[in-house]
Amino acid sequence: MSRHAQLRDHDVNPCIVETDASNKCMDDNNYNKDKCTAYFLKYRNCRKFWHAIMMQRRRDGVEPEMPSAEERQKMLESMGKPY
Numbered sequence: 066m067s068r069h070a071q072l073r074d075h076d077v078n079p080c081i082v083e084t085d086a087s088n089k090c091m092d093d094n095n096y097n098k099d100k101c102t103a104y105f106l107k108y109r110n111c112r113k114f115w116h117a118i119m120m121q122r123r124r125d126g127v128e129p130e131m132p133s134a135e136e137r138q139k140m141l142e143s144m145g146k147p148y
Contacts, residue, residue: 075134080111110148 090101
């Protein structure tokens with residue numbers, strides 16, 4: 066699987082929605098980063114959150130380290146969207 070295909074795979078990349086929102090904002094605002102700061106923060110917080118989950122699962126010996134898209138959805142529903 067190519068790198069681009071992996072980044073578009075919901076089981077691999079938990080922040081596809083945030084990525085797409087950031088890219089759309091950049092497109093809509095002629096790549097003026099100042100107008101998209103909120104989207105960038107959401108993306109960064111998403112990555113930090115799922116990275117922390119992945120590291121904890123690694124420490125606990127849970128496989129796979131990144132929860133599947135279905136498992137992540139259940140986690141978010143149970144705790145509300147933390148980012």
